[in-house]
Amino acid sequence: MTPALSRRAALGLVLLALPGGAWAQEDAVAAAIRDQVGDTPATEGGITLRAPPVAENGGQVPVTVLVDSPQTVESHVTAIHVFATRNPTPGVASFRLTPLMARAEVQTRIRVAEDQRIIAVASMSDGTVRQTAAELRVTTGGCLS
Template sequence: APRRAESGAQVPVTYSVDNATAKGVKITKLYAFVDANPIPLTATYHLTDALGSFQMATRIRFETDAFVRLVGEDASGNLYLASREIRAAGGCGGTVEGDEAAIRASAGKIKFKVEEPVKIGSAASTTFNIKHPMRTGLQRELVSQGFVPAFYINKAAFTYNSKPVLTIDVGVGTAEDPYFKFNFVPTEAGKLEVTATDNEGKTFAQAVEVKS
């Protein structure tokens, strides 16, 4: 992550569990916080062995200068902390404008790919991007200055041949048009699928065929 971000609304970060793995610790769940945000928890990541050596690139919001804190949890409930300070501001509140009907009509459009060539048994790079305004409930409409209702993706579940790969509980601290890039290890040819839901109960899904 950068020490100073150009925009508090779109701060790129990359998470990994390399330090824990090197110490023989197996992380099964990751919590990502920005401690000065109105809602600090940006996302929770539920990990599986299918991810191999876990690394996640994503984009999050900062309301003001703060630490991003990654808390890892192992199967026994032990917790491990990593932190980094980032200077950024204005990502959670402020005003929003635009044609709300058009914004809602385009919400849920997915870009989903696995980089080729794929080698079965080796890490394959996967990118998921879903168009969505990720309204925090703290933003105001530009003209009326009334609060815009919260409207956000709250979960993305990835499976391979119907077996869990990664589940993300997404919070409003995740940036507009949620983006997640990670590796997974296919053990055979098959289908990588994602199902995303929002806080209004809408569901969005897409699949990618994976073969060597």
């Protein structure tokens, strides 16, 4: 009888299977997020990331981030950050918001070279952090020279 693998051991085996470059990219993304929001753990929910599942042109990918917040002085979004997991510089955009904004929504276009995960992170006035992600496929990379 073989003992069952613990969740930690199974995760370790999966992580060992990743190529060395994936480790470096995940570290860079985690560091970029930490630079923006500190060590506060992010929770899922209350934030929506809209991006096309397949981008025909990686040079102009429309991205919208909407955070469910009343935008009052007592409770509002202070910042929205967008990260791309396989870009050379993971931090794509940062937006500062105030309670004077009618709603916590930002729209931009980003440039990506290859298939990757886009991460949106929102910092709230109460110190909490919300996060969501979307997978993005690219048919023509936007970072070609």
